[in-house]
Amino acid sequence: MTIFKLACAALVLGTITAVIMLIPNWNGPGASTAAGPIDTLLDVMIVISSYVFMIVMVPLAYALWRWRAKPGDESDGEPIHGNTRLEIAWTAIPTIIVLSAAIYSWIVLEDIEAAEDPLPIEVTAQQYAWSFSYPEEGKVAEELHVPVGQQIALELRTLDVIHSFWVPEWRIKRDLVRQAGTPSADIDDDVVVTPTEEGTFTLVCTELCGYGHATMRANVVVESEEDYEAWLAEQEDIEEPTEGAASAGADATSGEEPPADLGALESEEQ
Numbered sequence: 630m631t632i633f634k635l636a637c638a639a640l641v642l643g644t645i646t647a648v649i650m651l652i653p654n655w656n657g658p659g660a661s662t663a664a665g666p667i668d669t670l671l672d673v674m675i676v677i678s679s680y681v682f683m684i685v686m687v688p689l690a691y692a693l694w695r696w697r698a699k700p701g702d703e704s705d706g707e708p709i710h711g712n713t714r715l716e717i718a719w720t721a722i723p724t725i726i727v728l729s730a731a732i733y734s735w736i737v738l739e740d741i742e743a744a745e746d747p748l749p750i751e752v753t754a755q756q757y758a759w760s761f762s763y764p765e766e767g768k769v770a771e772e773l774h775v776p777v778g779q780q781i782a783l784e785l786r787t788l789d790v791i792h793s794f795w796v797p798e799w800r801i802k803r804d805l806v807r808q809a810g811t812p813s814a815d816i817d818d819d820v821v822v823t824p825t826e827e828g829t830f831t832l833v834c835t836e837l838c839g840y841g842h843a844t845m846r847a848n849v850v851v852e853s854e855e856d857y858e859a860w861l862a863e864q865e866d867i868e869e870p871t872e873g874a875a876s877a878g879a880d881a882t883s884g885e886e887p888p889a890d891l892g893a894l895e896s897e898e899q
């Protein structure tokens with residue numbers, strides 16, 4: 630009977646916790662096709678976590694109250710032998726919960742990252758700035774402009790330390806990791822995203838990358854196809870790296886050569 634009452638208490642308190650925790654809009658406004666599925670995923674995780682939390686806390690609180698030592702009682706507790714059935718249960722149930730959550734997350738990620746003829750844009754990070762190049766149009770820019778409703782594939786790469794690409798409204802966050810032995814190739818795949826709202830957003834570096842990390846931001850402008858085309862036409866052309874002596878500008882955008890002081894940049898971080 631006690632177990633039944635505890636279970637009921639855990640379910641009621643778990644429900645109350647879940648309802649309260651679902652009230653805040655934790656992720657803020659969404660502005661891409663990924664926002665809906667990601668926010669639903671978070672809500673499901675919040676509900677699961679609320680019940681798990683109360684299923685642990687209610688019996689713990691009950692045990693602390695019910696079996697606390699009487700004042701002046703210095704004796705040892707009774708020896709307790711293992712309970713095989715209970716141990717199997719508390720191993721199997723969390724395994725099922727975690728595996729189910731992992732499979733659900735995997736399905737959501739596969740879904741939001743499914744590419745259908747996206748517009749390729751190269752994103753280059755270095756301490757402490759972002760730059761963007763549009764290989765199909767041969768343009769480079771310091772702001773990221775994209776047409777609304779167009780799926781884009783962002784090819785992320787870093788010229789020095791690890792950075793992380795985050796546009797909160799797009800629900801996209803991905804580390805940029807330099808592959809050992811290559812100048813700038815990123816070990817990760819492209820990030821695919823379809824912006825659904827026009828406006829100006831902020832690209833934030835969300836991996837602590839050095840003393841200038843907090844300033845490592847860039848404007849992201851989502852606009853109509855016409856505005857995007859007009860803006861792109863005004864941007865600089867991609868410089869072709871000259872044989873043997875690529876200019877600093879080409880380094881930052883093409884990533885063909887590491888900056889000459891790359892070693893110095895990296896040692897600063899250690």
Ligand SMILES: [Cu+2]
Nearest residue numbers: 834836838842
């Ligand atoms: Cu950073």
